[in-house]
Amino acid sequence: MKKIRQFANKKVLVLGLARSGEAAARLLAELGAIVTVNDGKPFDENPAAQTLLEEGIKVICGSHPLELLDENFELMVKNPGIRYDNPMVVRALDKNMPVITEVELAYLVSEAPIIGITGSNGKTTTTTMIADVLNKGGVNGLLSGNIGFPASEVVRTAEENDTLVMELSSFQLMGTKAFHPHIAVITNLLPTHIDYHGSFADYAAAKWRIQKQMGPSDFLVLNFNQELAKEFAQKTQASVVPFSTKEKVDGAYLEEGMLCFRGEAVMPADAVGVPGEHNIENALAAIAAAKLSGIDDKAIQESLSSFHGVKHRLQFLGDVNGVKFYNDSKSTNILATQKALSGFDNAKVILIAGGLDRGNEFDELVPDITGLKKMIILGESAPRLKRAATKAGVSWLDAKDVKEAADLAFAAAQPDDLILLSPANASWDMYKNFEVRGDEFISAYTALKEKAHD
Structure with missing residues (x-):
């Protein structure tokens, strides 16, 4: 972990706990920030807040008092589930206070390169497939992000030879600024979470933030089964690597029952250990990320054929x-x-x-x-x-x-x-x-x- 100094002696408000807020508070404290945690759950029902207080971190629980923001905080780290029309967030933005999510914080201190995965469906399966393939191929792939392992917790022990394999929600990506994965995967984009974002266009824009800082030396893996992905491919500085089950592309694709990458047959489609066409798409995305990471075909075959799904996901x-x-x-x-x-x-x-x-x-x-x-x-x-x-x-x-x-x-x-x-x-x-x-x-x-x- 990089011992950055930009948060040292700065007042930071962590809004909302859960595992990600707890991890962010600890990381900020380690980086020398003056941390206050504000969570709506009452203190006596809030074991995480109790533990943080024992560790010397200030906690305010049971409500979200607007006057708290009069304390001249220089940054808010927001739980991704808290909407931007929340009065606390609105007040922070009115005061020109930067509002980020903990994945941005994790990126700032990460020594390890990041493979970021987002999309409407298939994120968790694809993220897990990629980590499994990397590990089978001799690269230490560390699951992190929206998959249940807070990025700001995993990053504290990650080293430069590791790779953070990070599942990212639209909510998390909205709170990123400098976040810069080396490889990014968008599994698909479909109308969902409209109640949070207001429109599909705004939802898609939040997902698209994953590639905002990427350049030609970075790789953006897109699902060319979707016309929208083909349109988006024209709007990025990253090197686009498509995948498709419907056509031969300059990336990963399905051809005559084989999963292929740039002219090379990698493995039979029916050898993938989980059923369904959507899992063929997920496997193709994983193959693209694996090949771009230098993983050999044998490791890919062994990993994907023995993959039997993620808990609660088929x-x-x-x-x-x-x-x-x-x-x-x-x-x-x-x-x-x-x-x-x-x-x-x-x-x-x-x-x-x-x-x-x-x-x-x-x-x-x-x-x-x-x-x-x-x-x-x-x-x-x-x-x-x-x-x-x-x-x-x-x-x-x-x-x-x-x-x-x-x-x-x-x-x-x-x-x-x-x-x-x-x-x-x-x-x-x-x-x-x-x-x-x-x-x-x-x-x-x-x-x-x-x-x-x-």
């Missing part, structure tokens, strides 16, 4: 009496569920779906669920999903929660069938987050497996 759990279980709790929108279904024979699939009702119908999902063996439907959006199931001619059952859904699905399944939790909805009507929802599915699978072995 994660293969195993089988019970010949019935396979897949946990895709991270599928919180229609497109993600469409992509999950693309990897399977619908006649053998029992789909568990439903969750937070955002007011949208599911007509665009009808072609993808047509031919399913059955659906198990739950959550606030159940009436809308039932309408889609009826249009698709698919029978369905109600479930009160994921455990009951898994039990009902297993009771309806036969050997060679598969049970897929891919909700096409956020979890917040019933569960704190998609991880809790997915963990309940894993627990239900484990219980069914244990019962089958009794």
Whole structure:
């Protein structure tokens, strides 16, 4: 870690805790900043704040008092989930105070080069694939960022021979200024998080910030299955390396069942360890990043063929009496569920779906669920999903929660069938987050497996 001096003896406000805020506060303190943490959760219910206070960092909890910003802070490090119309952020910007996110802070002190990955879908899988391939190829790839390992925590022990493989959300990228990855990947750009950004154009602009500081010696990996990516490719100073499943490009592509890179066949597409066309796209993006990092084909083949998914993202759990279980709790929108279904024979699939009702119908999902063996439907959006199931001619059952859904699905399944939790909805009507929802599915699978072995 670079021992930079630009924060020494400067007053910095960390707004919002969670793991990233906690990590940012510690890093800033190590760099000599005078740190104050402000978090909305009451102090007596806030173990992170209690620990930071014990470490000598000032904490103000339970509310966000605007008068706090009268203390002449020189910088705000904002939790990425806090919107820019939050009164504290508005006040900071009105005072011309720089507002960044902790990935910017991590970049400023990083000795290690950065591979940054963003996009609407596939970020976590692609990030994990890239780190796995690097590690298989002898490069120490360190997972960081939005994947659950705060960048400002990982960077403290990263060395120049390591590579930070950093998943980046649009929220994190909005708070970057100098951030400069050597390789950047945009998996795809689709309308999502519009409630935060206000428009798709603003959302795409936030994602596009990943390449703002990149130049000709840097590599920008773009999905040429999307016309938007081809348009964006004309607007960057970075060297564009495309990937595509639809055409031969000057990068990574699918040709006659092989995954190729610039004229060289790297591995068979059907050897990738996770199903679905979207995972072929993810694998191509990972191959591009790996080849640009000097990783050989053998390491790429071994890594991607043994890759069986990321927890809650089309994660293969195993089988019970010949019935396979897949946990895709991270599928919180229609497109993600469409992509999950693309990897399977619908006649053998029992789909568990439903969750937070955002007011949208599911007509665009009808072609993808047509031919399913059955659906198990739950959550606030159940009436809308039932309408889609009826249009698709698919029978369905109600479930009160994921455990009951898994039990009902297993009771309806036969050997060679598969049970897929891919909700096409956020979890917040019933569960704190998609991880809790997915963990309940894993627990239900484990219980069914244990019962089958009794």
